[in-house]
Amino acid sequence: MQSFKVQTMSEEANKTNGNTANGISVGASELSLRGDVAADAPNAIEVEHIVKRYGEFTAVDDISFAVKEGEIFGLLGPNGAGKSTLIRMMTTLIPITAGSARVAGHDVAHDPNAVRRTIGVIPQALTSDLDLTVEENLNIYAKLYDVPAKRRKEAIAELLETVDLTKWRDAQTKTLSGGMRRRLEIARGLVHSPKIFFLDEPTTGLDPVSRVAVWEMLTAIKAKRKLTILITTHYMDEADRLCNRIAIVDHGKLVALDTPEALKASVPGSNVIEAHFEHPPADWEERLRALPGVTSVQNESGGMFRVLTANGSGTTTDMVEMAVVTGAALKTLTVQNTTLDDVFVYYTGRQLRDELVKAHAFVMPQSPGLRP
Numbered sequence: 001m002q003s004f005k006v007q008t009m010s011e012e013a014n015k016t017n018g019n020t021a022n023g024i025s026v027g028a029s030e031l032s033l034r035g036d037v038a039a040d041a042p043n044a045i046e047v048e049h050i051v052k053r054y055g056e057f058t059a060v061d062d063i064s065f066a067v068k069e070g071e072i073f074g075l076l077g078p079n080g081a082g083k084s085t086l087i088r089m090m091t092t093l094i095p096i097t098a099g100s101a102r103v104a105g106h107d108v109a110h111d112p113n114a115v116r117r118t119i120g121v122i123p124q125a126l127t128s129d130l131d132l133t134v135e136e137n138l139n140i141y142a143k144l145y146d147v148p149a150k151r152r153k154e155a156i157a158e159l160l161e162t163v164d165l166t167k168w169r170d171a172q173t174k175t176l177s178g179g180m181r182r183r184l185e186i187a188r189g190l191v192h193s194p195k196i197f198f199l200d201e202p203t204t205g206l207d208p209v210s211r212v213a214v215w216e217m218l219t220a221i222k223a224k225r226k227l228t229i230l231i232t233t234h235y236m237d238e239a240d241r242l243c244n245r246i247a248i249v250d251h252g253k254l255v256a257l258d259t260p261e262a263l264k265a266s267v268p269g270s271n272v273i274e275a276h277f278e279h280p281p282a283d284w285e286e287r288l289r290a291l292p293g294v295t296s297v298q299n300e301s302g303g304m305f306r307v308l309t310a311n312g313s314g315t316t317t318d319m320v321e322m323a324v325v326t327g328a329a330l331k332t333l334t335v336q337n338t339t340l341d342d343v344f345v346y347y348t349g350r351q352l353r354d355e356l357v358k359a360h361a362f363v364m365p366q367s368p369g370l371r372p
């Protein structure tokens with residue numbers, strides 16, 4: 001897969017392309033961290049026509065899917081899509097309104113205790129005890145889950161090593177960075193050796209370096225243990241790199257479910273061209289749409305256009321020529337393969353990153369020093 005970039009104003013392109021602003025999503029699947037799953041693996045999770053209503057409001061609306069043993073399965077969607085509600089139902093934390101969920105062969109509604117024994121859960125909010133040390137936080141959970149003393153010691157030592165916190169074992173949790181706390185919670189969720197691991201937005205709010213560290217840790221853990229992972233995220237690059245399959249959820253409904261490759265292949269047009277023009281004429285969008293191979297054009301304000309095309313190089317040439325002829329002054333142009341962002345737009349008619357800008361307007365900016 002090819003991804004090339006012609007850039008005359010690098011800062012500009014980064015500002016306008018939220019999906020690549022963190023610098024890790026271009027050509028993301030080339031750096032894929034997921035392993036293969038046997039086609040005949042049994043189901044670890046089966047969700048059938050599940051519904052959650054709060055009064056008149058339907059938070060999860062008739063969703064069905066199955067997750068295979070050993071799979072990393074992603075629930076991808078904007079804030080309010082119903083991801084946490086789904087996880088809470090699957091992990092026995094809230095009652096199901098209608099439909100059913102089976103986890104490790106146990107019905108969530110009828111046999112919640114059996115489900116609880118086989119799962120590890122990392123909720124969306126950070127929940128480790130700030131006044132305890134790293135090791136104490138792990139120990140408390142291991143005791144809570146009745147892990148025998150000898151096994152407890154081994155498991156904690158092994159997990160501390162895996163999440164790279166061995167030298168912080170005696171540090172008070174309040175002194176850890178957000179990324180380290182997340183890693184501590186991942187270790188904590190695994191002290192009782194669960195078979196199925198649920199993680200609700202494990203990297204939200206982390207800087208890009210810490211996010212990649214969390215992905216690598218999850219992959220390393222999965223390589224060592226026989227684990228099925230269900231993860232929710234609103235980061236498309238995260239879903240793309242980490243997950244074997246992705247369910248896109250929007251307004252409580254399942255809108256698409258497949259491997260990242262198949263989802264991208266389902267969108268007409270195989271390349272995305274993002275081009276920034278200084279003085280585009282009023283009918284520029286229509287002119288771009290009329291070029292051979294172009295399947296859709298989005299005018300992203302400020303002279304930025306996002307063009308999906310079946311012929312990346314042909315359309316690029318056409319666009320450059322058209323810009324020269326009309327004097328539309330091409331400032332930047334990038335070409336890449338279809339991303340999950342395009343998949344989201346295709347299935348929902350909206351951009352996930354726009355949803356996130358709205359939802360996360362209050363989030364404090366990351367420390368600039370942490371950006372790669």
Ligand SMILES: Nc1ncnc2c1ncn2[C@@H]1O[C@H](COP(=O)(O)OP(=O)(O)O)[C@@H](O)[C@H]1O
Pocket residue numbers: 054057059077078079080081082083084085086
């Ligand atoms: N306890 C609740 N009572 C009423 N509405 C709720 C409750 N929990 C969640 N919701 C609503 O359900 C929808 C889905 O929420 P949630 O599952 O948290 O979404 P996500 O995790 O995808 O951001 C949202 O509109 C949210 O406001």
Ligand SMILES: [Mg+2]
Pocket residue numbers: 083084085124200201
């Ligand atoms: Mg949530």
